[in-house]
Amino acid sequence: MAGQLTCEGITLKGSAxxxxxxxxxxxxxxxxQRGIYPPETFTRAQKYGLTLLVSTDPDLKEYLxxxxxQLQDWxxxxxxxxxxxxxxxxxxxxILERWQFDVECDKTVKDDNVIRNKSPKVIQEEIRSVIRQITATVTFLPLLDTACAFDLLIYTDKDLQVPEKWEESGPQFVSNSEEVRLRSFTTTIHKVNSMVAYKKIDS
Structure with missing residues (x-):
């Protein structure tokens, strides 16, 4: 049975x-979860062994x-x-909430010839835990009882060519905030740490 040994490995491309x-x-x-768009504009999708909700709004879909x-490339x-x-x-x-996902990348991995041993199943389980926590945050985050909008900020290396339509932005912190750390996951090439900061409600 020589040659039958297969390795479930992760490459840089796969990790991205x-x-x-x-x-x-x-x-x-x-x-x-935070009600930024009406619930009827979302549809169910199966991913990571969970039923997730994905927007059907054409403009939002195209934007995301x-x-x-672009993120995958970076x-x-x-x-x-x-x-x-x-x-x-x-x-x-x-600013009422700020969801931050810190990305660490192993820069010693320069190309797809490097294969890291980590089962995709284990990575999925780790991601499932993070998504479940995002879903569960509605139990402790203050109710957003006003119409809200969202912005995406992407922090990149300084010398990066940014697409024309993208604008420079400040960090947009929440004043008088509380923070909750969420779980992290790693592909062994990229590691993502998550947290949410939200406006403290004065009691």
Missing amino acids: EIVSEFFFFGINSILY NTVTE LYKCQVQKLVVVITSIDSSE
């Missing part, structure tokens, strides 16, 4: 795909697809440091 796909589903989950494609080049989802009140422009 896994992480950008996580961001696609993670952002959709945040937008649904564009962002995740992740492949190990140029992404973090992705942030900022939720703002439309009326007051006040």
Whole structure:
């Protein structure tokens, strides 16, 4: 049976795909859970052994697809440091929540010839835990009782060519905030640490 040994390995390209796909589903989950778009504009999708909700809004879908494609390219080049989802009140422009995903990349992996031994199943389980936590945050995050909008911030290496339509932005922190750390996951090439900061409600 020589030659039958197969290795479930992760390459740089595979890792970039896994992480950008996580961001696609993670952002959709945040937008649904936090009520940024009406619930009827979401449809169910099966992923990571979970039933997730994905937007059917044509403009939002196109925007998120564009962002995740660009992210995949930057992740492949190990140029992404973090992705942030900022939720703002439309009326007051006040920042109410800031979801931060820090990305660490093993820059010693330069090409797809390097294969890391980690089972895709184990990575899926780790991602499932993060998504479940995003879903569960509605139990402790303050209710967003005002119409809200969201922004995506992507922190990249300084010398990066940024697409024309993308704008420079400040960090957009939440003032007077509380923070909750969420789980992390790793492909062994990219590691993603998650947290959410939200506005403290004065009691």
